[in-house]
Amino acid sequence: RETTLKELLDKEGIKEVTVIGAMSHMCIDATVRAAVDFGYTTTTIHDACATLDLEFNGTTVPAAQVHATIMAAIEFMYGEVIDTQTWIAR
Numbered sequence: 001r002e003t004t005l006k007e008l009l010d011k012e013g014i015k016e017v018t019v020i021g022a023m024s025h026m027c028i029d030a031t032v033r034a035a036v037d038f039g040y041t042t043t044t045i046h047d048a049c050a051t052l053d054l055e056f057n058g059t060t061v062p063a064a065q066v067h068a069t070i071m072a073a074i075e076f077m078y079g080e081v082i083d084t085q086t087w088i089a090r
Contacts, residue, residue, distance in 0.1 A: 006038055009040070014040070014084075015040060015041060016040060016041040016042070016043065017031075017035045017040045017042050017043075017046060018042075018043045018044075018045065018087065019031050019032055019035070019042060019043070019044045020044075020045050020048035020049055021048075021049060022049065022050045022051065022068045023048075023051045023052065024049045024050065024051035024066065024067045025028070025051050025067075025069075025070050026055065026069070028044065028049050028070065028074075029070050029073070029074065032044055032074050032078050032079060033078060035079075036078045040074050041079060041080075042074075042079030042080070043079060043080045043081075043082060043087065044071065044074050044075075044079060044080070044081045044082075045081075045082060045083065045084055045087050046067070046071045046081050046082070046083060047083045047084050048084055049067065049071075050063075050067070051063050051066045051067045051070070052066075053066070054066050057089065059079070074078070
């Protein structure tokens with residue numbers, strides 16, 4: 001939050017942000033949503049992101065399901081979700 005990243009991106013004329021990393025359900029989700037809130041176009045590279053199994057109320061949700069759910073939500077509302085090969089081919 002309290003960084004100069006937005007100022008730097010704006011100064012450089014950056015309009016699109018590509019997002020990769022971990023954890024899909026936390027950092028990736030928050031980064032994409034914040035970027036969109038700040039007016040950036042986002043591309044998330046789904047096979048360059050990772051997460052882990054989550055547990056809630058005695059139910060384990062497998063990492064693949066957690067990841068797919070977050071990627072679906074991002075693609076539905078916040079930006080493009082593609083694989084690494086598609087991104088490289090651009």
